[in-house]
Amino acid sequence: xxxxxxxxxxxxxxxxxxxxxxxxTWREYLPIALTNLLLIVVTLGIYRFWAxxxxxxxxxxxxxxxxxxxEWTGTGMELFVGGVLVIVLFVVPYFVMTQVAQxxxxxxxxxxxxxxxxxxxxxxxYLMGVARFRAIRYRLxxxxxxxxxGGSDDAGFRxxxxxxxxxxxxxxxxxxxxxxxxxxxxxxxxxxMSFGPMRFTCSxxxxxxxxRYLLFYFSPFLAILGLVGFVFAAAFGLQADGxxxxxxxxxxxxxxxxxxxxxxxxxxxFVWLAYYAKFFRVVVGEMELGDLSxxxxxxxxxxxxLGLGDVALLVLTLGLGFVFLGYRxxxxxxxxxxxxxxxxxxxLIQSTTRRARHGEGLLDAFDMGAI
Amino acid sequence: xxxxxxxxxxxxxxxxARRHVGTVRWHGDDLREDLRDELRLHSDDGETMIVPxxxxxxxxxxxLDGSYSRKADDGFRLVFTDxxxxxxxxxxxxxxxxxxxxxxxxxxxxxxxxxAVSAALVALVLTAPSWLGPRIxxxxxxxxxxxxxxxxxxxxxxxxxSDAALAKLVRQLDPDSPPTxxxxxxIDMVNAVALPGGQVLVFDGLIQESSDPDELAGVIGHxxxxxxxxxxxxxxxxxxxxxxxxxxxxxxxxxTLFGLTAxxxxxxxxxxxxxxxxxxxxxxxxxxxxxxxxxxxxxRQGEGGPGWASWIASHPMPQEREDAFRKxxxxxxxxxxxxxxxxxxxxxxxxxxxxxxxxxxxx
Numbered sequence: 084x085x086x087x088x089x090x091x092x093x094x095x096x097x098x099x100x101x102x103x104x105x106x107x108t109w110r111e112y113l114p115i116a117l118t119n120l121l122l123i124v125v126t127l128g129i130y131r132f133w134a135x136x137x138x139x140x141x142x143x144x145x146x147x148x149x150x151x152x153x154e155w156t157g158t159g160m161e162l163f164v165g166g167v168l169v170i171v172l173f174v175v176p177y178f179v180m181t182q183v184a185q186x187x188x189x190x191x192x193x194x195x196x197x198x199x200x201x202x203x204x205x206x207x208x209y210l211m212g213v214a215r216f217r218a219i220r221y222r223l224x225x226x227x228x229x230x231x232x233g234g235s236d237d238a239g240f241r242x243x244x245x246x247x248x249x250x251x252x253x254x255x256x257x258x259x260x261x262x263x264x265x266x267x268x269x270x271x272x273x274x275x276m277s278f279g280p281m282r283f284t285c286s287x288x289x290x291x292x293x294x295r296y297l298l299f300y301f302s303p304f305l306a307i308l309g310l311v312g313f314v315f316a317a318a319f320g321l322q323a324d325g326x327x328x329x330x331x332x333x334x335x336x337x338x339x340x341x342x343x344x345x346x347x348x349x350x351x352x353f354v355w356l357a358y359y360a361k362f363f364r365v366v367v368g369e370m371e372l373g374d375l376s377x378x379x380x381x382x383x384x385x386x387x388x389l390g391l392g393d394v395a396l397l398v399l400t401l402g403l404g405f406v407f408l409g410y411r412x413x414x415x416x417x418x419x420x421x422x423x424x425x426x427x428x429x430x431l432i433q434s435t436t437r438r439a440r441h442g443e444g445l446l447d448a449f450d451m452g453a454i
Numbered sequence: 455x456x457x458x459x460x461x462x463x464x465x466x467x468x469x470x471a472r473r474h475v476g477t478v479r480w481h482g483d484d485l486r487e488d489l490r491d492e493l494r495l496h497s498d499d500g501e502t503m504i505v506p507x508x509x510x511x512x513x514x515x516x517x518l519d520g521s522y523s524r525k526a527d528d529g530f531r532l533v534f535t536d537x538x539x540x541x542x543x544x545x546x547x548x549x550x551x552x553x554x555x556x557x558x559x560x561x562x563x564x565x566x567x568x569x570a571v572s573a574a575l576v577a578l579v580l581t582a583p584s585w586l587g588p589r590i591x592x593x594x595x596x597x598x599x600x601x602x603x604x605x606x607x608x609x610x611x612x613x614x615x616s617d618a619a620l621a622k623l624v625r626q627l628d629p630d631s632p633p634t635x636x637x638x639x640x641i642d643m644v645n646a647v648a649l650p651g652g653q654v655l656v657f658d659g660l661i662q663e664s665s666d667p668d669e670l671a672g673v674i675g676h677x678x679x680x681x682x683x684x685x686x687x688x689x690x691x692x693x694x695x696x697x698x699x700x701x702x703x704x705x706x707x708x709x710t711l712f713g714l715t716a717x718x719x720x721x722x723x724x725x726x727x728x729x730x731x732x733x734x735x736x737x738x739x740x741x742x743x744x745x746x747x748x749x750x751x752x753x754r755q756g757e758g759g760p761g762w763a764s765w766i767a768s769h770p771m772p773q774e775r776e777d778a779f780r781k782x783x784x785x786x787x788x789x790x791x792x793x794x795x796x797x798x799x800x801x802x803x804x805x806x807x808x809x810x811x812x813x814x815x816x817x
Contacts, residue, residue, distance in 0.1 A: 125569040230466030230529035431471035
């Protein structure tokens with residue numbers, strides 16, 4: 084019996100004592116990023132599939148779990164095949180259907196045309212759920228640790244239906260059911276996943292999220308009230324000492340409104356991140372794999388810094404910095420992941436799940452993140 | 455290091471997560487051929503595993519000397535912790551860095567090659583409309599147009615009198631066969647558009663704004679010019695090509711009729727259409743003076759109402775066009791009105807008098 088302990092936790096300040104570690108450096112990654120960028124540009128974007136595989140191979144290889152590195156075994160060709168499949172099976176039929184629908188409506192067959200218009204939209208909705216499921220499955224299936232990989236026996240088609248009705252139900256209750264839908268779907272998709280012989284379990288409860296969600300839910304109203312006050316005060320020159328000089332406002336009305344709008348969306352974004360940070364802590368905190376339990380310790384402020392850093396990177400590099408986004412996000416993710424408990428490496432036998440021979444094309448097409 | 459000497463290594467067998475630590479032996483100069491082509495892995499706890507060299511795949515890791523997996527991608531992983539003798543290193547597979555083709559060519563040459571192919575592709579897509587458009591048979595365009603917008607008779611304004619008047623106008627402007635189909639759309643905007651498949655839509659707003667049939671003749675002649683000069687097909691191809699270049703997924707090729715009316719023609723194409731219009735008018739003794747007045751009106755009112763904005767946006771430089779039409783008036787020539795007063799009135803009243811005209815609410 085050969086057991087390995089997972090360590091770490093809130094009081095483990097030393098990075099090496101955490102079960103997860105990332106020791107890549109941007110200098111080391113830079114040649115990969117730059118050659119990826121070059122090849123993406125000269126191939127009109129087609130190389131991005133191979134670029135993604137190279138990026139992951141690097142990131143995974145610099146990621147330690149307990150005492151061994153992860154390994155990415157996916158290939159660019161796989162992702163490319165996934166992308167082509169999406170175009171053939173989805174984009175082309177979608178394009179044809181909307182064209183036919185439009186032609187129908189032009190001929191006065193409004194009902195039939197509208198149906199042909201709605202069906203592809205429903206299909207997109209359904210496939211977004213399937214895509215999210217299959218992307219996690221794909222990534223687990225291509226992630227090796229000590230020669231063992233993960234996966235799922237479920238193809239995700241049933242999950243697509245759950246995704247549809249739960250999301251719809253969440254929004255139907257005036258949007259108040261969104262946290263329930265998000266948590267319930269998270270539980271559902273991770274319970275279908277496994278690593279080696281072990282199933283993931285996840286039984287997160289959404290009620291802990293409601294306080295922050297309601298804050299987000301009502302923040303537009305609060306923000307509007309506050310901003311109206313701000314605009315008036317700023318525009319009409321209400322000064323700190325209470326002096327009011329309408330002839331000489333400190334900033335113009337338009338400028339005040341402009342600042343107000345920027346603040347509005349910025350604040351709303353931050354409040355959403357406050358909710359999302361809590362969401363991630365709650366759902367990851369309830370995940371277990373065998374005797375391992377997980378924790379994600381990023382606070383709202385960490386997410387805000389990640390987001391602002393992304394924006395700064397993109398702005399300063401005129402958008403070319405996008406090749407570094409994957410690196411930043413992975414480093415953030417690993418830096419905040421913790422695991423506790425024990426792994427029996429003899430009992431951790433190879434996964435028997437089937438692996439699809441194509442990558443996460445759908446998810447790629449919808450441009451969503453997997454986790 | 456002598457061949458057959460043990461090399462320290464560790465490996466995972468892909469069956470369990472247990473790490474096997476031990477030695478690798480390779481008998482590269484053995485008399486038995488089969489022994490030359492395999493590695494023997496002896497773990498310190500006494501297990502032995504044989505791996506054919508041909509099965510190995512290099513895994514890029516960058517930290518140690520490199521590790522190897524098997525082609526079957528079954529989780530097997532071999533990592534040498536001792537230096538690998540040169541003779542064996544020569545037999546071990548090398549890693550792919552950028553992908554098979556690029557590694558074969560070398561990055562600079564591959565990048566240059568891809569750039570050249572991409573540039574050629576972009577050039578092809580950008581220039582295709584102008585050389586491919588006119589070569590597409592009009593019958594095909596007609597079919598494409600019918601598939602995209604259908605027959606617009608249902609939503610257009612028509613009375614027997616207006617049909618007859620419009621047909622007479624088109625006969626004078628469009629000598630080719632089959633004649634371009636021109637219809638009146640029940641839309642209160644000052645605009646006229648040429649659609650794929652040789653259909654021309656004159657908006658009722660423009661008709662109400664016109665003051666005589668010759669003015670209509672100038673505008674309709676212009677749109678027929680777009681059809682006959684194959685500008686419509688070129689614009690379609692250009693939109694299609696651009697949407698492919700810009701990612702393919704977001705392909706809104708004429709997604710709505712609105713998209714089609716927003717199709718812009720080059721200034722060159724606008725001039726060609728005007729030249730066509732003037733030539734047809736001259737052929738049928740229609741005076742271009744009214745059309746010149748129409749452009750003068752446009753130039754004047756252009757700054758104002760939103761109703762004019764669409765025409766201005768899609769048909770630039772009304773001043774220049776007014777001058778061109780003004781110059782085309784031949785002094786002393788006996789021009790005939792293109793339609794009689796009664797015929798012109800029939801066109802003006804088409805939308806009001808058509809009993810089953812449908813509201814055109816796509817806009």
